[in-house]
Amino acid sequence: MIIKTLSERFFATDRGSSIFFSLLLLVTVLVPTLNLATGEGSFLHIPNYSVALIGKYMCYAMLAIAVDLIWGYCGILSLGHTAFFALGGYAMGMYLMRQIGTRGVYADPILPDFMVFLNWKELPWFWHGMDHFWLAAIMIVLAPGLLAYVFGWFAFRSRVTGVYLSIITQALTYALLLAFFRNEMGFGGNNGLTDFKDILGFDLQAQSTRVALFIATAVALGLAYFTSRYVVRSRLGRVIEAVRDAESRTRFIGYKVESYKLWVWTFSAVLAGIAGALYVPQVGIINPGEFAPINSIEVVVWVAVGGRGTLYGAALGAVLVNYAKTYFTAALPEVWLYALGALFIGVTLFLPQGIVGLISQLARRRA
């Protein structure tokens, strides 16, 4: 009995989670193997750009899981979650930028190119030490986590809820967008951070490094899913769901609603930050465009399409919508926004439970 509950709590035994983990394992093994082991002309060969693309999708899936955690389980609709994603990305970007060293266009051993270009004489204080990976790793967690903690502490304590919260999260990411566009901020302004050379001493362009990053992302996604799953299955998760369904009642029973919300909110922001940090070395650039409010709203749509409140649904939605985006923007660029818009409307009107909900409904009807 005890073993059964423990295994249920620690290992995902429901069907969705099993499928998710099996698929993830399959992709983690298959993609690198087919990329490395088969030749260029082979039928089974997976080209390098596809590896990067799938890696990108996995980062998005992680971000979607983070959003699902707070929206699907806690009822907080964040329209600014890419702010945390981008902050994690910028922390990683700063590390990668410092690794360029003298290989930059201006060959300055300390200053990144854009600072030389702007005629800066020394590093701003927040760039110090970012050439150490351990510090960058701490910042990847700390920057989004701290921002989320401070923001959430104020917002939840003064009981800003529902639509109001959504709007101020949007304002938050919008303010960061404007701020990061400024050259004076010291984050490369409009162009952002790019032209990275290597990570931890390995060449970023090398196939092996790319595959290693891919595997790291897959592992991170698996861990993110596992911990999120653990959180929502724990007693904490029960309280969080109660907050979603009846916030006042939960408070009257005696739970400190603010603390629960703050905890899950900060955790979700950290997850988003890690996803951003893994995203940057794979796409090779981070710029203020990542803060754009529309990106955050798109993430919400991935979750809605996949099915909120299931975690694996969010991951599924992220991959599906982004695959559609990759396809449409290449094949029919002018149709993409119509399709995305229609997806928003269609899913909210006709598929409130998303694809996952649709599938289980169909399965129930057949049974």
Add this chain to the structure above:
Amino acid sequence: MNELPKMKNQTAKIFCGLLLALSAICANAQDAAEDAAPATVLPTTYEAMVAALPEASYDDKELLLQKISQSGNPQAPNLLHALLDGRLMATEAGKVYISQSSDEALAAKNLSDAITGAAVTGVNAESISPIGTNNRLRKGLRALCAQLDLASADADARSKAVQSIMRDLDEAGTAALRARLPLEKESSIQKSISSALALADLQSADANIRLAAVETLSGDISSEVYNGLTTLITKNDDGSFTEPDLRVRTAAAEGIRKIETRRKAYGALETLFFGLSLGSVLVLAAIGLAITFGVMGVINMAHGELIMLGAYTTYVMQLLMPQHIALSLFLSVPAAFLVSGLVGVGIERGIVRFLHGRPLETLLATFGLSLVLQQLVRSVFSPLNRSVASPEFMSGSLVINDAFSVTYNRLYIVFFMLIVFAALQLILKRTSLGLKVRAVSQNRAMARAMGVRTEWIDAATFGLGSGIAGVAGVALSQLTNVGPNLGQAYIIDSFMVVVFGGVGSLWGTLISGMSLGVVNKLLEPWAGAVMAKILVLVFLIVFIQKRPRGLFPQKGRSVEN
């Protein structure tokens, strides 16, 4: 201006012609010509002088114009102005006409005889051409016109004439001003004449006259006075002051200090005005949202796109009637209200009503709609920005003094916003529709029990809010380019304004929009435009944490959830 000879010697004329480019030397040459007596005879009667104008050399023209301006003929001011504007036309045969337009295509219409002033018709457009002028002649002409205008019956023209003389003070101008001062009745013009005279007195050799002049000028904020006073306290290259008298220098320094204080005050006034006009834009953009979001509680993320549709309606109206820009703008207001309003009703009937009571879902669905509308506009009108022309009464600015002027389009937008606001208040407070809207928003079930058709009211309210957004788009089309992203730029600001003001309160929206506009403009010189915006956003985020229901929260039980 030098004393002008009545006659001139042919050789001196050639000599003068050679040296035309160097006017100072030329002036000397004319003085020399005056001494050398025998000369060609220039006409003396007004009619003959005018008739001689088209064929005369530039030097002769200058002399003729002097004479014409002194002739006292009632047609003289008209003629000089016409020549200055390039509206004085001559035929091959030597007839001279004043046209109402310098445009060649229209010049032949509305001609009048330069001598009698009588209207003339039936002149062939091909046969007339404008009488030529050069830079030096135009400079002289401006001075002559200004001197003549000093006697004009129109106070506005007199005031302009004083300003014009003041810009290029010379002896003749000073003399004309001195002659005018005792005759002038208008006190403001009197004042500017004495300023101009005092400015001239600064050049006087007598230190006491200079001192008196400085005292008169102190506090006058026009840039001529400021420059005049600053020259007094500047040092020469050798370190000595240009102004030898210490008393005059001290007085000048004091005067400059006064001017700077007054300029600062006007600068603050200007910032305030910029803030109010920005605030008006914010209120216009947000006030439709104050209806849909504030009164109905529906999150409409496509609100910005409804504004955009209004702006595009203005663009289309202008394409439909390119000859009547002002009229098309006035007609755009109801047209944009209808277009955006109907789209709004469509949104309510097609999407929003199915998501009643689920605000987050409404937010997502309407956001999707906003993407579709943006792409639709891109497909129909191209993704490039379209510029909408402004009618004439919107361009230019109202100059109050040298330190303070307001552009008409920004001024009108403030008034336009107030009109829209008042109209909306009237609808909500004085019509039966408004009564029902308020009833439904306060207690839906009770309103329905009283026989209000809530579905109709929902659609009408949403249409009203959307229509107002369209009207805001008409106003915005006069300030910025019209493009597919126009609405996106305003959506976050609009929500901020409504939430800051307090959801459900129109007055709150007005006050919050205005104060956010002013605060933004106050911060701008200190922090830069982008930083100011960021600071305002951060302030709002913090404010909403402190007072989640805004500046003017609705009271009562209905606001609890």
